Amino acid sequence: MSDKQFDVVVIGGGPGGYIAAIRAAQLGFKVACVDEWSNAAGKPAPGGTCTNVGCIPSKALLQSSEHFEHAGHAFADHGIKVSGLELDLNTMLKRKDTIVKQNNDGILFLFKKNKVSFFHGRGAFAGKADGGYTINVTGPSTETLTAKNVVIATGSNARQLPGAEFDEKLILSNAGALAIEAVPGKLGVIGAGVIGLEMGSVWRRVGADVTVLEGLPTFLGAVDEQIAKEAHKLFVKQGLTINLGCKIGAITKGANDVTVEYADSTGAAQKATFDRLIISIGRVPNTIGLNGEAVGLQLDERGFVVVDDECRTSLPGVWAVGDVVRGPMLAHKAEEEGVAVAERIAGQHGHVNFNTIPWVIYTSPEIAWVGKTEQQLKAEGVSYKAGTFPFMANGRARALGDTSGMVKFLADAVTDEILGVHIVGPVASELISEAVVAMEFKASSEDIARICHAHPSLSEAVKEAALAVDKRSLNF
Ligand code: FAD
Ligand code: NAI
Numbered sequence: 001m002s003d004k005q006f007d008v009v010v011i012g013g014g015p016g017g018y019i020a021a022i023r024a025a026q027l028g029f030k031v032a033c034v035d036e037w038s039n040a041a042g043k044p045a046p047g048g049t050c051t052n053v054g055c056i057p058s059k060a061l062l063q064s065s066e067h068f069e070h071a072g073h074a075f076a077d078h079g080i081k082v083s084g085l086e087l088d089l090n091t092m093l094k095r096k097d098t099i100v101k102q103n104n105d106g107i108l109f110l111f112k113k114n115k116v117s118f119f120h121g122r123g124a125f126a127g128k129a130d131g132g133y134t135i136n137v138t139g140p141s142t143e144t145l146t147a148k149n150v151v152i153a154t155g156s157n158a159r160q161l162p163g164a165e166f167d168e169k170l171i172l173s174n175a176g177a178l179a180i181e182a183v184p185g186k187l188g189v190i191g192a193g194v195i196g197l198e199m200g201s202v203w204r205r206v207g208a209d210v211t212v213l214e215g216l217p218t219f220l221g222a223v224d225e226q227i228a229k230e231a232h233k234l235f236v237k238q239g240l241t242i243n244l245g246c247k248i249g250a251i252t253k254g255a256n257d258v259t260v261e262y263a264d265s266t267g268a269a270q271k272a273t274f275d276r277l278i279i280s281i282g283r284v285p286n287t288i289g290l291n292g293e294a295v296g297l298q299l300d301e302r303g304f305v306v307v308d309d310e311c312r313t314s315l316p317g318v319w320a321v322g323d324v325v326r327g328p329m330l331a332h333k334a335e336e337e338g339v340a341v342a343e344r345i346a347g348q349h350g351h352v353n354f355n356t357i358p359w360v361i362y363t364s365p366e367i368a369w370v371g372k373t374e375q376q377l378k379a380e381g382v383s384y385k386a387g388t389f390p391f392m393a394n395g396r397a398r399a400l401g402d403t404s405g406m407v408k409f410l411a412d413a414v415t416d417e418i419l420g421v422h423i424v425g426p427v428a429s430e431l432i433s434e435a436v437v438a439m440e441f442k443a444s445s446e447d448i449a450r451i452c453h454a455h456p457s458l459s460e461a462v463k464e465a466a467l468a469v470d471k472r473s474l475n476f
Pocket of ligand 1: 011012013014015016017034035036037046047048049050051053054055056058121122123124153154155156174195286288289290321322323324328329330331332333334362
């Protein structure tokens with residue numbers, strides 16, 4: 001095999017692609033990963049959206065801004081007086097950039113460790129070759145690679161609102177929203193989804209007056225209604241202005257501001273001017289420059305690469321994973337698909353359980369869930385039992401000074417199998433893992449109710465919510 005001939009070429013080095021490459025290498029294949037992302041210095045920055053302008057930098061800023069807010073308000077309750085509190089935004093942003101770079105470098109290290117050949121550039125199909133495919137790489141690296149198996153993991157981009165193209169100065173996508181160089185006095189956000197709420201929280205905590213304009217009349221429609229209601233109440237109390245049912249009209253840029261005209265939920269015409277505007281109305285699959293036409297790669301009407309349940313495309317030996325295919329746009333979903341595809345290439349039975357993929361919104365409090373919502377169960381006509389437990393009744397939450405929110409269990413009325421777990425509250429992102437494991441093992445709420453949980457811990461709220469399904473909470 002020549003040095004440009006591979007068993008597997010992965011196009012895209014985000015969570016789907018780099019994990020697929022590593023797993024394929026672990027299974028003994030000769031693997032290349034091609035990724036075009038460059039950092040400000042023009043150096044390779046693998047890790048995709050997640051590492052560069054998504055999961056990692058947003059969580060860095062969420063943490064920093066939460067510290068700032070706690071130092072300003074919450075510390076006083078603990079008897080800690082802070083005077084002369086100041087925000088050094090530049091340092092906050094630099095810290096975020098350092099964390100991103102550590103992750104980029106970590107992936108390059110992992111490629112070396114696992115003997116994955118990395119090519120920095122854009123990968124495009126050039127045609128079919130010897131029972132496989134030819135991939136041209138252009139950019140910092142220029143190469144022609146061949147492979148029997150190709151994994152497409154090219155991710156997604158922020159969806160544009162027609163007439164309001166991202167300039168990343170006044171009108172910001174997720175990339176610009178993570179790099180505002182001075183706290184805007186007034187920040188507008190279009191779309192009260194995951195990005196809108198996370199980035200809106202960051203900038204509100206450091207002093208921006210944030211207004212979120214959402215098209216739908218319901219808040220967080222995919223979240224369990226009871227949990228979404230509770231979260232909405234808490235966010236409004238924190239000072240986020242959330243206007244639901246808005247129909248966005250003209251968006252006009254001034255020299256230093258942006259004006260949004262919209263109809264509010266009553267249909268009345270409104271106009272608001274912001275120093276910056278984040279548009280977070282979902283993401284679109286990214287197949288730009290892939291040249292799938294050269295090999296007849298099939299896309300659906302929305303531009304997603306068409307795959308079956310096992311991530312097989314319309315072409316033999318070509319697979320696709322992550323944001324560029326159907327399903328939730330989540331890093332851990334992309335990773336699971338990447339692992340499963342590598343294992344399928346090796347003839348193994350890789351598997352992804354789409355029913356137990358957890359969702360987390362990293363606001364404060366965090367929102368996390370797995371499985372069905374109450375409204376889904378009702379719509380499907382499933383008979384169920386529900387149990388809830390508020391963090392207010394949890395000793396550890398009181399000691400932490402973080403008592404907002406609740407845990408909610410939904411279990412089958414007959415078999416008691418857990419059908420969904422929903423949490424709004426402190427570190428919900430960690431607590432939800434217990435529910436994911438339980439559901440993977442088809443546990444009942446009684447199973448969780450009978451398992452010993454450490455005291456005092458937030459996880460006791462999970463156990464108590466499971467007990468509440470059978471109306472026998474001990475501490476509420
Ligand atoms: P991507 O991460 O988009 O990676 C694709 C890579 O392929 C990119 O590096 C791109 O440059 C490269 N590429 C594209 N085309 C080519 C080509 N032709 N040749 C070479 N390279 C190419 N998910 C979570 O689970 N948790 C979170 O907390 C979270 N936070 C987020 C916060 C924000 C602000 C955003 C925008 C997203 C967040 N997500 C989060 C979603 C998560 O980032 C994506 O689901 C995940 O990155 C998808 O991984 P992927 O590998 O499919 O694609
Ligand atoms: P989203 O789908 O979460 O939310 C988009 C929101 O915009 C929705 O509420 C939608 O109703 C609204 N909207 C759409 N068009 C509109 C319009 N014209 N006017 C007003 N409102 C409109 O999308 P978002 O926030 O852009 O994030 C994209 C994806 O990235 C998420 O769905 C998620 O998959 C991923 N992500 C995950 C995170 C996490 O796991 N914590 C964090 C951030 C993003």
